[in-house]
Amino acid sequence: MSSTHTKLSKSDILHLAKLANLSISDAEISKYESQLAETIDYVENMKELDTKGVAVTSQTTDLTNIFFDDGLVNNRALTSEEAVANSKTKQNGYFKVKKIM
């Protein structure tokens, strides 16, 4: 475990919540301050390993350049009725969203 202790402030937590579009209560804020800091302290142990010049892994089975074959029909495409079936805010077969402009 790392000897340095991460500190997250209330405004850090609020900023993260804003980035993630989450609403959180005051009680949650103080809880997350300590819990997130505790987790970050733990993962600092990675510093014990030398990774100089080590390539990053984003895919574990070495696949590259996977494409849909030309001419392949997407037979799993949804109809517009199916696509909006679960929406609570729809109109004339469309999703209804708040005005952006």
Place this chain on the structure above:
Amino acid sequence: MDILGKSAVELLESLKKKEFSEKELFAYFHKRIERYNSKFNAFLTLAESTDENHEGPLGGIPFAMKDNFCTKGVRTTASSKVLEHFIPPYDSTVTIRMNQSGAVLQGKTNMDAWAHGSSTETSDFGPSKNPWNTDRAPGGSSGGSAAAISAYLSPIAIGSETAGSIRQPAAWCGVVGLKPTYGRVPRYGVVAMGSSLDCPGPMTITAEDAALVLEVIAGNDSYDATSSPVPVGSYRKEMKKKRKMTIGIADEYMENISDDVKKRVDEAIEIFKKQGHTIKKVKLISPKYAISVYTIIQRAEVSSNLARYDGIRYGNDRTHFGQEAKRRIMLGAYTLSYGYYDAFYKKAQQVRTLIIEDFKRVFNEVDVIVSPTTPVTALKLGEFEKYPFFGEVMDILNEGAAVSGIPAINIPCGLDSQKLPVGLQIMGNYFDESTILNLAYQFEKETNYFDVIKKGFERYKE
């Protein structure tokens, strides 16, 4: 009808001999669910059987499916209130393949919400209970599937892993649970958690049933670009070949485990020796680093995957997320966006490379690596709240295979002093499910898992 405890392979034989009909078989399990589900909270939604005479390699076999696999027309919640009323308009690839194999969906099983957890207690629909002791957690996140198999409410179940979510509940409930190689089984239509980690897999009462289900669900899928084009093995045939293996044991995977677990695992290793396998000491990077890699990568992927839940196209809005999901999303946002990208995310991706190279090196020397599946047996419900890091600690021995993408299986290897199941883990090389299934099968033939599976469902005979 003598059905209790029959494997899928045996049930298929009985159906063929017309000892009972498909309809009778479905009704048998349906009745058990009705009798016991309130005790275990294993199922969230039940499906209805419609037509009879399903053809295929699993023709007529009922199955349980974790509630993060989309099932067309059958509610799929991932145990979150966000998706409380979501009726998928399409099937996951695994659902399609199970249906095409003739298996019959019984219902959808409880899990940690979004698969975030290792006890099924973060479910928004209440925890599942461990059939071995209902004061204890079944493990998770595929806890509902594990409980359903353990109490024989289903002969086979589909679970999913990001790190440990099949193996750990299988260990705690005393059943077989296989996490295939990453990309062996397509993820299309599975509620995404950590996309570079997620692996669907079978939970069963025999190694052969796991092989049978894997043969059905494995294979390339053009709708999942990360699914592998490597040909699918004849697992059932391969697993029955008489093989003598070199089994790797790593001190790093035998540390910080309870005495009870250690004792049972040591006994299992003695059995492997007796069977003529060679035991070889190997050295692996400590799994404590796999925890860190997993924590960073998984949280980052969670924060991205759970961004889609906007409450516009389907589901409820983001105020319906539980605390665990919020905690994970925010940590992911932190490591990806706070100017700490290099220190956390990139570092984790590099350490991930080290762990992969480490396993590849060891698999040049040995056929499999054996360890305990979990450091302790099933904990009491409520314990998880004491540790914000609960899942990672319970899954410590599972995370190496998860972050590297190699396959691994849990099989029961006895009971501890509290009469709770102990799980043995066998890890294998990439796409070498045949070898870990082969060793599991040999162990099963030799020991019948010390009757753990049998003792599990015999508590629920009625």
